[in-house]
Amino acid sequence: MAAWLLTAILAGGAALRGADAAAAAGARATACAAADAPAxxxxxxxxxxxxxxxxxxxxxxxxxxxxxFLARGGRIARQRILLHGAAAEACFALSEAGAYAIAVYHDENNDHVFNRTMVGMPAEGYGFSNDAPALVGVPSFEAVRFAVPVGGSQMTIHLRY
Structure with missing residues (x-):
């Protein structure tokens, strides 16, 4: 796996700072338990x-x-879930139904950085919505995009190491 894949995953995770472009475009999301969670x-x-x-x-x-997707400032929400077992769960309250995409990584040392080896390979697990493969590079938005209907949705993502 190329180092540029890791850079893209980083952009989707801990390296993002500043205003979220998607939020400015109207889509909004928070943790379901947040006081300002959309309905x-x-x-x-x-x-x-x-x-x-x-x-x-x-x-x-x-x-x-x-x-x-995976662009600096492109996220609409991020959650960090402390790991207490072999799986983690999060709930996002969305402002509207529509198309969404997810990137995840297992921050094993909890340093908020997607760590890699000396040769640029992932040192921590990662994954994408639809379990889109990342064999040669970052999956396309089309491969990770999924629809959330008005009634809500569920997504399971399996980590790769």
């Missing part, structure tokens, strides 16, 4: 396949614009 659909996300119980699972949610 729209709920998205339940389960991440499985951790190789050890340590650190957190960082889940980054993107809206319907392909150009925002």
């Amino acid at each position: 729209g659909p709920r998205l339940q996300v389960t991440v499985t396949g951790t190789r050890k119980v340590a650190g957190n699972i960082t889940i980054t949610l993107y809206g319907p614009r392909p150009e925002d």
Whole structure:
């Protein structure tokens, strides 16, 4: 796996700072338990396949614009879930039904960085919505995009190491 894949995953995770472009475009999301959670659909996300119980699972949610996927400032929400077992669950309260995408990584040492080896390979697990493969590079937005209907949705993502 190329180092540029890791850079893209980082952009989707801990490296993002500043205003979220998708939020400015109208899509909004928070944790379901947040006091300011929108009244729209709920998205339940389960991440499985951790190789050890340590650190957190960082889940980054993107809206319907392909150009925002894995782009700096493109996320609409992010949650870091402390790992207490082999899987982690998060709930996103969405402002509206529509197309979304997810990138996740297992931050085993809880340093809020997607760590890599000396040769640029992932040192921590990662995954995408629809379990889209990342064999040669980052999956396309089309491969990770999924629809959340008015009634809400669930997504399970299996980590790769």
